[in-house]
Every structure is written in structure tokens, then in C-alpha cells.
Amino acid sequence: MKKFFLIPLFAALLSFAGAAFAQTNAGGVDASSPDVMIKTVTNQVLDTIRADKSIRSGDINRITEVVNKQILPYTDFRRTTQLAMGRAWRQATPEQQDQMVEQFKMLLIRTYAGALSQFRDQQVQFKPFRAAPTDTDVVVRSAVINNGQPVELDYRLYKTPQGWRVYDLNVAGAWLIQAYQQQFAQKINESGVSGLIQFLTERNQQLAAGKQPT
Structure with missing residues (x-):
């Protein structure tokens, strides 16, 4: 089975993206414009990460607090989990769906918590935003400049x-949902939805105990 976790850079940038949305209410960002919203909160979050030592040190309690209270209202992580599970989502009971959302969320939080300390002086460059006024699904493209090298x-x-x-989030050509679809499907084929939930739960327990999953 392929390694179940994303590379540290991907995980760190996921937290970067999530933390950005924690600023939406405080900054009065207009959520009706996807590119303006992303650009504005990106500038805010870079300052926040640099100023908050607890986030940079990977304080899991602080990061979890930010996610639960401020990030989730500006993302649709349930939709993320549903798409990552594919057809198996409909096979799951409502209780299992809730468990999957929570365990998947905690997996990503615990995975990227330690990687946040890597952020220092990265800069973000945005590409021209192209979308029709009638579009309801869009992609805002940018690149993080890290040590002179751009990362999509x-x-x-x-x-x-x-x-x-x-x-959904794409880092260096790897979309989050796509990265987990095959791995989730394999685990579900082996032991069902309950087996996947148990697997994620055990991985989260290992990470909470400071152990690196194999």
C-alpha cells in the first residue's frame, strides 16, 4: 500500500490555506469573489503565521481550535470527504459519514501541525484569474516562492x-481529493467503511501520541 500521508510541504500548505480562512470574518473579506477572497486572506495569514509562535511550533490544540471555530465555516470539508470516498460515501450510514469527516479532518490537522514551523519568508504570486460570471466551480491559481523555487x-x-x-487544494500537481481517493477505495475494499474509519482513528491516535505511522 502506498504511503498514506501527504508530503510535509503539501500538508503545510494545506494548513496555510485553511488558516487563511480564519481571517475572513475579522478582515471583512468579500466571499462573493473567489480570487479577491483568496488573495486578501493569503496576505493576512502570512502575517498571522509569523506572529503566532504557537502555530509555528505546531501546537495541535491551537491549530485544532482555529480549524473548528474559524476555518470550517469557509470551507466545505464534508464535500471534500464525500468526493474522496466516491461511491462509498452513499454506502456509509449518517453516523459513519460524520465519523469520516471528523477523522479525516483530524488526520490532516495532525499531519500538517508539525510542518507549520517551516514557514518563514515565503511569498505568494497569483496567476490571472479566469472565470465566467456564470461559473459556479472555479480554480484560483497561485505559486508559493520557497527559496527562489515556485511551488504550485x-x-x-x-x-x-x-x-x-x-x-479542494492542489500542491505541485497533486490534488488533495485525488491523492486520497485510491487509498480510501483500497481500504474500503479490504475492510469496508468501518475499516477505513478504524484505520484513520488508529492513525490519529498514533500521531496524538507522537508516533510516526508506517
């Missing part, structure tokens, strides 16, 4: 009555 960082958003919501 794209956000996929869809339009809701409450504004735009991020549900």
Missing part, C-alpha cells in the same frame, strides 16, 4: 448561497 498552489472553490467555499 491552487484552490478549487464552488459557489454556495453563503458565498464561495474551498473544497
